[in-house]
Amino acid sequence: MDIAPGLLPVAGLLGTWRGDAAGSYPTIEDFSYTDEVVFTDVGKPFLHYLQRSWGPTGAPMHTETGYLRLPAPGTAEFVLAQPMGQTELCEGTVTVEGHVVVLQMESRVLNSATAKHVVSTRRRYELAGDRLVTTFALAAVGRPMTHHLRSELRRV
Template sequence: MDLHPNLRTVAGLVGTWRGPGTGEYPTISSFTYTEELTFTDVGKPFLAYVQRTWSPEGNPMHTETGFLRVPDAQTIEFTIAQPTGQTELAEGSLTETTSGFRMDLRSRMVNAATAKQVEETERRYSLDGDELSVDFAMAAVGLPMTHHLSSTLHRVDRAA
């Protein structure tokens, strides 16, 4: 199956990525985790996405799923659903670099009535060869935009 032409710049994401991460937020204790991202080509003008994290002891922590779209060469859209009752429509810029690309996204949120209230998020993904850096910030529970998560992932499989 040929990758849709709109996905050319982000083609390097296809596969599975894994690595260590750290988290912090003013309302919680700092923590470490292992993160895994999988981007799958489904033959359409988007990539399917699944994210999972585990504690150092191997216990599941978080998961989310969604779709990454590239409507044009400089624009990225990421729709993400979380089992905690939040959905994100993240939009932003896609910048090609000599060894990969960078995506800078800002979201609009929809929260279920029983979910923790997250007003907005910012995500940055930087691909440099076979290393994917992820940074995540959020405005939640009455606090302004604040750094929450960062991870450095390495490719573990190209066949997603």
């Protein structure tokens, strides 16, 4: 199955990635975790995305899922569902410089009535060969855009 031509800039994301990660936010204790990300080609002009994470004892932590779209050259959209009651509609850019691919996006977030209130998020994915570095910031619970997560993943 050939990948849709518009997705070629992110073809290097296909597969399973895993590695160490750490998180913080001004309102919570710092924490560390194992992060896993899977991008799958389903034969359509988007990649399916699944993220899972585990704490130091192996207990499940956050998970999220969605779709990565490149609707026009240089443009990226990430449509995500959050189990804490949010949907995250990320829009931004994809840039390719040599063998480094960078996705940079900011989102509008819809919150359910019971969710902790998230205003917006900022995501960065830097792919260089078999190394994928992700960073995530959010404006939430009355705080401005602030760092929450960083993971350094290797292809498995």
